[in-house]
Amino acid sequence: MKTFTTFDRPAGWVSLSHAFQDDFAAGDRVQQTPWGGLAILGYAELLALARDPHADGMAPSVEAMAETPQIFELLVRSVFTKSGAAHRVDRAALIAAMNAVEIPALVRRVVAEIVPARAEGLALKSGFAAPAARNVWAEIIGYDADAALRLEQAVHDMGHVLSPAPDLSKAAVAEAAAAETRTLSREALSRGSPFSAALAGGVGEEAAADLIAGMAFDAIEASTIGLAASLRLAAQNRSRITPTLPCANECLRMASPAPMTMRLTTGHIRLDEIDIEPGTPLFMLWAAGNHDPLAFAEPGVFNPDRAGTRPLMFGMGQHACLGHAIVRAVLQELLAVFLDREARIEGDTGGWNILLPGDMPAMTISY
Ligand code: HEM
Structure with missing residues (x-):
């Protein structure tokens, strides 16, 4: 089996379809990684594993996070790192809570309030x-505007250690941010949205505060990158472009702003004649699956009329993203602003290492 080296090209790629085209041309849809475990690239393979109850959450390693115990606590109490019955209980509670929110109406109101009337080089x-x-996110959870800004700063500070290239010289800043995130989540709970x-x-209140804190990174950072x-x-x-769901889906498929997340096998799995042992880390390369030519014809071409195949930017199965409806609704509202106001989006449209979505070149919007 091929060893996964696709991430080793420091200059990156112009697009995700370029990033994985050699792997797909060679038929290397499952690869072993230099760090142990398997990299899953193929659409069909991702789908099969994502839905397999034995491909569950992956808890953080206490040894690897010895220098950042607060961040470790935050991750270990988050829904996505949990597995089995503990995960199912938290996930069911989060889905019920999400169902209590009128997402499209809330999003429409908030976006209308915050989008400026005019923009020049914003x-x-x-x-x-x-x-x-x-x-x-603040409106859904119950943060006030000041708390929302503090949360955004905390998420930025935690990013120093929660990135593909962690910077442990900033561990103290990240630790303080993790503590701040939990404090803010407790305060938000008391407002009773x-x-x-x-x-x-x-x-219960304690677990609810932990679950909310654990979603801050996705809700703020992944969403901002995905929208931009x-x-x-x-x-x-x-x-x-139209301000519709198919168009939002195609933007998000091509952007795949969470290019990879982790699962861990809790039982034996057989996939493509490969035996996967319990305890195997799975590097779920959603960005690759979204550009697999077996699933998406001409994957590098923007085509909102694609039908049939469900893209994987939000994962799939028992750990699938719980914020997908929020992101899709916000994106449709922002696409409407882009079209209605005939906005210009300008800046560096050249290549960037799209596997590090946070490094997107600076761009501006004017209308
Ligand atoms: C563009 C923005 C976002 C992207 C691309 C994204 C993507 C993902 C992906 C790929 C997963 C892993 C799915 C799997 O393993 O099958 C995930 C999980 C998750 N996401 Fe998101 N997400 C985004 C925004 C959000 C938002 C706004 C929230 C807030 C509610 C959120 C909450 C979660 C949660 C709670 C999980 C873990 C679910 C579980 O383990 O049961 N995400 N997301």
Whole structure:
């Protein structure tokens, strides 16, 4: 079996379809990684594993996180690192809480409030996408505007150690941010938004605060990057953009803003005649699956009319993303702003290491 080396190219790629095209041409859809475990690239393989009850959450390693115990605690109490019955209980409570929110109406109201009437050279990511992601999440959870900004800063600070290239010289800053995230989540709970009240009712106040804190990274960072990267694609494919779900899905498929997440096998799995032992880390390369030519014809071409195959930017199965409806709704609202106001999105549209989505070149929006 081939050893996974695709991440070793420091200069990156112009697009995700370029990143994985050699792997797909050679038929290397499952590879072993130099760090132990398997890299899963193929769409069909990702789908099969994502839905297999034995491909569950992966708890963080206490040894690897010895220098950041607060971040370790935050991760270990998050839903995505859990497995088995503990995961099912938390996930069911989170789904019930999400069902208490009128997502499209809330998103429409918040986006209408925060999008400025005019924009001249506004930073696309920090000035346009981030306020939308941050304020929608704040409204759902019950943070006030000040707490939402503090949460965004805390997520940024935790990113120093929660990245593919962690910087442990910033461990103290990241630790303080993890503590701040938990404090903010406790305060938000006390405001009793429909989501928070339902969650606290389901799992109790302490666990609810932990679950909310554990979602901060996805809700703020992944969403901001996903919205900004999608708008960058919208600017490049303006003639095909509509403020609709298929269009939002195609933007998010091509951007795949969470390129990889981890699962861990809890039992024996047989996949493509490969025996996977219990305790095997799985590097789930959703970004690769979204560009597998066996699943998506001409994967590098923006085509909102694709039908049939469900893209994997939010994962799939028992750990699938719980924020997908929020992200899709916000993106549709921002695409409507982009079209209605005939916005220009400008800046560096050249290549970037798209596997490090946070490194997206600076762009601006004007209307
Ligand atoms: C563009 C933005 C986002 C992307 C690309 C994204 C992507 C993902 C992916 C790939 C997974 C792993 C799925 C799997 O293993 O099958 C995941 C899990 C998760 N996401 Fe998101 N996400 C985004 C935004 C959000 C938001 C806004 C929230 C807030 C509610 C959220 C909450 C979660 C949670 C709680 C999980 C873990 C679910 C579980 O383990 O049961 N995500 N996300």
